[in-house]
Amino acid sequence: MKCSLCGFEFSESEGRSVCEGCVLLKNCSLIKCPRCHFELVPESEVTQWRERFDFRKKLNAFWGRRGKRKNCEGAVTSEDPGMGKTLNENKKIIPLPDLKVGERAEVVRIGTRDRYSLRKMIAMGVFPKTEIELVQKFPSCVFRIGQSQFSADQELASLIYVQTR
Amino acid sequence: MTSEEKSKTDLPGFKKARAGQAGKIAIVGAPNVGKSVLFNDLTGSYVTVSNYPGTTVEILRGQAKIGKRSFEVIDTPGMYSLIPLSEEENVAREILINEKMDLVIHVMDAKNLERMLPLTFELIELSPEVILVLNMMDEARASGVQIDHFLLEEMLGIPVVPAVSTSGEGIDRLREIIEKRFSHGLLGTAGGVPVLRYSFEEELRKLEALVPNERHMSSRCLALLLLKGDEEIKRRISEKTPEAVRFLEGALETRECFREKNLEYEIAGEQRSMARCMASQAFEITGKRSIKSFHLDRFLMKPFTGIPFLLLVLYFGLYKFVGQFGAGTLVGFIEGTVFGKFLNPFFVSVSAKMIPWESLRDLLTGEYGVITLGLRYAVALILPIVTLFFLVFSVLEDSGYLPRLAMLLDRAFKKIGLSGRAVIPMVLGLGCDTMATMVTRTLPTKRERVISTILLALAVPCSAQLGVIFALLSGHPAALAIWGIVIGMVFLVTGFCSARLLPGERPSFYMELPPLRLPNLSNLLVKTYARVKWYLEEVIPLFFLASFLIWLGQLTRTFDLAIAALERPVRLLGLPSESAAAFLFGFFRRDYGVAGLYDLRRQGVLNGNQILIACVTLTLFLPCIAQFLMNIKERGWKTAVAISGFVLCLSFGIAYLLNWVLLKTGLVL
Numbered sequence: 001m002k003c004s005l006c007g008f009e010f011s012e013s014e015g016r017s018v019c020e021g022c023v024l025l026k027n028c029s030l031i032k033c034p035r036c037h038f039e040l041v042p043e044s045e046v047t048q049w050r051e052r053f054d055f056r057k058k059l060n061a062f063w064g065r066r067g068k069r070k071n072c073e074g075a076v077t078s079e080d081p082g083m084g085k086t087l088n089e090n091k092k093i094i095p096l097p098d099l100k101v102g103e104r105a106e107v108v109r110i111g112t113r114d115r116y117s118l119r120k121m122i123a124m125g126v127f128p129k130t131e132i133e134l135v136q137k138f139p140s141c142v143f144r145i146g147q148s149q150f151s152a153d154q155e156l157a158s159l160i161y162v163q164t165r
Numbered sequence: 166m167t168s169e170e171k172s173k174t175d176l177p178g179f180k181k182a183r184a185g186q187a188g189k190i191a192i193v194g195a196p197n198v199g200k201s202v203l204f205n206d207l208t209g210s211y212v213t214v215s216n217y218p219g220t221t222v223e224i225l226r227g228q229a230k231i232g233k234r235s236f237e238v239i240d241t242p243g244m245y246s247l248i249p250l251s252e253e254e255n256v257a258r259e260i261l262i263n264e265k266m267d268l269v270i271h272v273m274d275a276k277n278l279e280r281m282l283p284l285t286f287e288l289i290e291l292s293p294e295v296i297l298v299l300n301m302m303d304e305a306r307a308s309g310v311q312i313d314h315f316l317l318e319e320m321l322g323i324p325v326v327p328a329v330s331t332s333g334e335g336i337d338r339l340r341e342i343i344e345k346r347f348s349h350g351l352l353g354t355a356g357g358v359p360v361l362r363y364s365f366e367e368e369l370r371k372l373e374a375l376v377p378n379e380r381h382m383s384s385r386c387l388a389l390l391l392l393k394g395d396e397e398i399k400r401r402i403s404e405k406t407p408e409a410v411r412f413l414e415g416a417l418e419t420r421e422c423f424r425e426k427n428l429e430y431e432i433a434g435e436q437r438s439m440a441r442c443m444a445s446q447a448f449e450i451t452g453k454r455s456i457k458s459f460h461l462d463r464f465l466m467k468p469f470t471g472i473p474f475l476l477l478v479l480y481f482g483l484y485k486f487v488g489q490f491g492a493g494t495l496v497g498f499i500e501g502t503v504f505g506k507f508l509n510p511f512f513v514s515v516s517a518k519m520i521p522w523e524s525l526r527d528l529l530t531g532e533y534g535v536i537t538l539g540l541r542y543a544v545a546l547i548l549p550i551v552t553l554f555f556l557v558f559s560v561l562e563d564s565g566y567l568p569r570l571a572m573l574l575d576r577a578f579k580k581i582g583l584s585g586r587a588v589i590p591m592v593l594g595l596g597c598d599t600m601a602t603m604v605t606r607t608l609p610t611k612r613e614r615v616i617s618t619i620l621l622a623l624a625v626p627c628s629a630q631l632g633v634i635f636a637l638l639s640g641h642p643a644a645l646a647i648w649g650i651v652i653g654m655v656f657l658v659t660g661f662c663s664a665r666l667l668p669g670e671r672p673s674f675y676m677e678l679p680p681l682r683l684p685n686l687s688n689l690l691v692k693t694y695a696r697v698k699w700y701l702e703e704v705i706p707l708f709f710l711a712s713f714l715i716w717l718g719q720l721t722r723t724f725d726l727a728i729a730a731l732e733r734p735v736r737l738l739g740l741p742s743e744s745a746a747a748f749l750f751g752f753f754r755r756d757y758g759v760a761g762l763y764d765l766r767r768q769g770v771l772n773g774n775q776i777l778i779a780c781v782t783l784t785l786f787l788p789c790i791a792q793f794l795m796n797i798k799e800r801g802w803k804t805a806v807a808i809s810g811f812v813l814c815l816s817f818g819i820a821y822l823l824n825w826v827l828l829k830t831g832l833v834l
Contacts (some may be wrong), residue, residue, distance in 0.1 A: 121310075142678065150677055151575075156675055
């Protein structure tokens with residue numbers, strides 16, 4: 001979904017992770033933008049269903065992404081300089097699988113409160129400020145922390161939010 | 166005596182050695198850091214494989230003689246922290262928490278000092294009798310790592326030993342330290358060991374005061390585990406001191422809800438930053454990682470090159486080495502020459518001379534005799550195949566290839582409801598399904614464990630079966646191909662359906678990829694030996710039991726009745742009625758059944774189609790009794806019986822279908 005205030009695009013789980021710690025967490029239908037903390041009303045289920053079956057849009061998105069891959073780096077942050085103050089021009093916070101292969105980044109936060117996922121992060125030593133290097137994306141994510149290498153599936157790896165340097 | 170050792174013995178808090186009592190030493194550490202090699206170094210060849218009561222993950226206990234004392238050394242399964250992620254890790258934790266250890270040896274990979282130090286902190290909190298072994302110093306040196314272990318010793322307050330367990334470097338010093346500890350007295354609690362301070366020290370202190378010391382665990386350690394959300398400790402404490410649990414819940418609420426944090430992760434993060442601080446002082450890295458292993462690693466992990474390599478491994482390792490060399494050449498020699506020409510005639514003639522009763526003679530050396538059938542199958546047919554398989558498996562395991570395989574196949578395994586981790590029990594299942602069912606304990610969720618148990622029972626043939634099937638079908642390549650396709654399809658379809666039908670969460674996968682290593686020969690042999698020994702202990706009694714039951718059945722005529730009852734379904738599959746006996750044997754062990762087919766084939770009773778159908782049925786057929794018992798032990802009565810019933814129906818159903826297809830298409834193999 002897209003924030004109607006700052007235009008930042010994010011997934012719903014990402015938005016939910018910002019709400020963690022809020023007393024109203026369970027019975028609240030609003031979703032916060034992870035960037036500007038603006039509270040959005042989520043799309044209705046009907047719209048979501050329509051979007052899920054909108055194959056033309058999906059196809060366009062697919063070809064569009066393939067075509068523009070080279071020049072879309074940093075597009076999100078450079079669009080609006082107002083928000084860039086906190087994030088710095090070249091730095092952006094993205095899930096680990098969105099890094100390029102061979103790129104290094106610093107872990108910023110883990111996008112979940114699920115105890116079991118967090119235990120896996122502890123076992124792998126994924127903590128904020130740790131340097132992480134993406135080694136491979138397919139078929140599973142492989143990354144290097146310090147001297148050791150780990151493999152994790154897409155779901156787990158995309159919970160790791162990193163900041164490129 | 167070096168200065169730092171002197172300072173150890175000068176420390177206050179020494180107690181008198183408890184004379185005459187054998188000490189207990191536990192070896193603890195993350196997976197793949199060389200705990201087992203160190204265990205072998207310390208204990209020599211006196212290895213016993215034992216099961217931990219209740220859960221039965223394999224843990225090794227051995228005797229070590231250090232100085233003049235003998236010790237019981239315990240090798241635990243790998244663990245990352247005291248809070249377990251799988252049943253296997255839980256066993257390691259249970260040993261530490263429930264058994265009083267006189268000494269804990271924490272083995273770590275020296276290269277990963279920073280990542281592995283948090284476990285040292287936890288172990289020190291648990292009991293200060295810890296020795297830290299910085300293992301794999303050779304690898305660390307090769308990648309340009311320098312560690313000031315004297316400084317580390319000073320900071321941690323425990324002895325630190327740099328070692329290379331594969332070559333024995335540092336082991337003498339370790340022995341020396343252990344000997345000194347026990348001869349000069351044990352280091353008492355809080356000797357020179359620094360107590361770590363956390364940001365939530367206040368809560369920790371309060372909780373510590375509420376929690377009583379339990380057995381040999383300090384209240385601080387208990388309090389820390391409680392704050393981390395350890396359910397088992399919480400349950401234990403809530404029985405004794407409910408006010409501690411109330412306080413804990415209050416503390417967790419304020420900490421976690423209002424500060425948006427998970428305390429367990431926070432604590433781990435703080436321990437990690439302390440580790441980072443220590444590592445920054447004592448650990449220095451100068452070199453670069455080696456290019457050669459880097460390229461090999463990439464080669465194995467990229468799907469384009471990794472999958473062809475996997476096929477090569479399967480072809481050479483399994484088909485050529487285990488199948489053709491093991492099941493063909495070796496079995497032919499031992500069965501045909503050793504047993505056929507020498508042992509069997511010898512036993513038959515001896516029993517004919519010595520034993521006057523015919524029924525007893527039949528029991529020992531008759532057609533289904535304990536020696537002529539039970540021992541022959543176990544030693545001549547099964548032993549060579551299984552030994553070779555376990556050798557190949559140990560090579561794969563020790564070289565670090567299995568985790569890479571798990572990573573490669575994770576996506577495909579997700580489709581059948583399993584994660585890449587399940588690759589290891591599946592590959593092991595090609596060796597022995599019973600052992601593999603036990604290893605499913607390393608899988609994190611119950612759902613994965615049930616799915617993999619079903620698949621192991623149904624569609625993963627064990628090496629003994631594989632060997633005999635390869636030998637049976639080697640003359641018919643088309644039949645072998647059809648067999649492979651049918652079994653593969655059954656594996657995939659069953660997995661796919663059970664993934665849809667069984668409730669539970671989707672599995673998630675993570676695994677450490679240890680560096681590739683050249684396996685150490687003696688370690689390989691020790692491992693293979695331990696596994697083969699376990700296997701034989703499990704299997705030979707069953708073979709004897711089967712022989713005995715068949716003898717009993719023949720004596721009382723129930724055997725003939727059972728065969729007569731089985732003849733109908735067997736003929737329904739288009740098989741001659743003689744093969745009913747093979748199916749009955751198949752219940753005791755599937756390979757026993759296949760071996761029975763082997764005999765029938767040599768007598769020329771079966772044609773190509775019939776061999777194929779018999780092989781498919783017996784591959785899918787009920788697991789052997791040992792696996793059935795293991796299923797009950799691991800999954801409980803209901804699940805085990807349900808799985809067996811399902812497998813029985815499906816195996817006959819599929820064989821019937823295959824027979825029908827073969828008849829309709831008129832295919833003759």
